[in-house]
Amino acid sequence: MSRYLIIPDRDRMDETIELCREYNLGLELNDFMFPKVLDDEARCRNLCEFYKNYSDYVCTSHGDFFDVLVFSEDPRIAAISKERIIQSLNVSRAAGATGVIFHSNIEPFLNSVEYKENWLNKNESVFREICSRFPYMNIYLENMFDMKPNDLADLGERMKDVANFGICFDYSHAFISSVPLSTWAKALSPYIKHVHINDNDGINDLHLAVGDGTIDWEMFAKLKDMYFNDATILIETSSIEYQKRSIEFLKGVTDI
Numbered sequence: 001m002s003r004y005l006i007i008p009d010r011d012r013m014d015e016t017i018e019l020c021r022e023y024n025l026g027l028e029l030n031d032f033m034f035p036k037v038l039d040d041e042a043r044c045r046n047l048c049e050f051y052k053n054y055s056d057y058v059c060t061s062h063g064d065f066f067d068v069l070v071f072s073e074d075p076r077i078a079a080i081s082k083e084r085i086i087q088s089l090n091v092s093r094a095a096g097a098t099g100v101i102f103h104s105n106i107e108p109f110l111n112s113v114e115y116k117e118n119w120l121n122k123n124e125s126v127f128r129e130i131c132s133r134f135p136y137m138n139i140y141l142e143n144m145f146d147m148k149p150n151d152l153a154d155l156g157e158r159m160k161d162v163a164n165f166g167i168c169f170d171y172s173h174a175f176i177s178s179v180p181l182s183t184w185a186k187a188l189s190p191y192i193k194h195v196h197i198n199d200n201d202g203i204n205d206l207h208l209a210v211g212d213g214t215i216d217w218e219m220f221a222k223l224k225d226m227y228f229n230d231a232t233i234l235i236e237t238s239s240i241e242y243q244k245r246s247i248e249f250l251k252g253v254t255d256i
Contacts, residue, residue: 002195002224004256005059005234006243010050015240017054023247023256026059027051028234029095033062038087044094051095059232060194061097063088065144069105071122082126089134099138099194099232101168108147116151124158131162140194142168147177149187156191166193169228172200172207172236175215182223189227196236198246209242210235211249221254 005026008016019025031037031047038044051058064084072078085102092100106119123141131139143152152167159165169192174184185192197220199213200206210217224233235246250256 002229002231002233002255003059004247004250005232007234007236007238008054008057009238009240012240013054017057019240019243019247020057025057026232027054027057028059028101028236029061029092029097030238031061032088032091032095033064033066035064035066035084038064038084038091044091048091048094048096055096058096060099060101060138060140060234061088061092061095063092063100063102065103065105068102070126071119073118078122082130085126085130086133089130089137089139093134093137098136099140101140101142101194101196103142103144104146104152105144106146106151108145119151120154120158123155127159127165128162131159131165135164138164138166138193140166140168142170142196143173143184144170146173148179149174149184153187153191156188160191167191168194168196169231170196170236171220172196172198172215173205175200175202176205181219185223185227192228192231195224195228195231195233197233198236207237209237209239209249210246212242212245217249217253224254 003026005028007030008027068081068084070078070081089100156167167188169188174181199208199210199215202214235243237243
């Protein structure tokens with residue numbers, strides 16, 4: 001059975017923790033996805049000290065993903081991308097997280113065999129090394145601009161022997177693609193360890209409360225039971241009001 005997570009509101013932590021206690025929720029930190037935060041050592045220390053007060057709830061953290069291209073043809077860009085991943089892992093660990101999410105950042109309009117092979121080979125090389133360096137951290141790669149599941153599925157298959165690597169299936173990103181959600185879930189199912197959900201209109205990544213958009217959540221409940229019932233699931237909305245509304249809606253269609 002899945003455990004659900006929410007994003008903490010540091011200005012309303014009493015309400016955040018009250019919600020966690022009521023529904024046995026965990027926390028996914030969103031503080032360390034920004035380069036300006038990662039480069040501010042004092043701010044990182046303060047955030048880590050803050051989250052140590054909630055260590056019973058902190059589960060995962062979202063790593064830096066802006067312009068993070070470990071597969072770049074430019075070796076300088078690839079090097080700084082790898083550095084950002086390592087920074088994200090170090091500070092997330094210090095804050096109490098045991099899993100960190102990064103993005104695939106694949107360009108959907110570049111369809112050459114050479115581009116896809118380069119993406120696959122370099123991601124495998126980098127994340128094998130990083131997973132070995134951080135054996136105590138789970139590392140998840142999330143579909144972002146991906147318009148089909150094939151590339152992440154290929155990477156998941158190559159990395160299936162690495163215990164601390166997995167796929168973060170962003171259900172709402174997949175909904176924007178032209179590929180059915182059932183196809184996404186089935187293709188990625190052997191590798192899914194974490195899931196992100198929110199709602200949208202099928203066109204834009206709106207991060208609405210679950211039930212406020214056009215996603216069929218009864219279908220989600222069926223696919224979850226079939227393909228990723230053991231994964232942790234983040235209700236990826238930052239507003240406590242949206243989180244509460246999402247939970248109330250999900251209670252009507254699945255376990256939470």
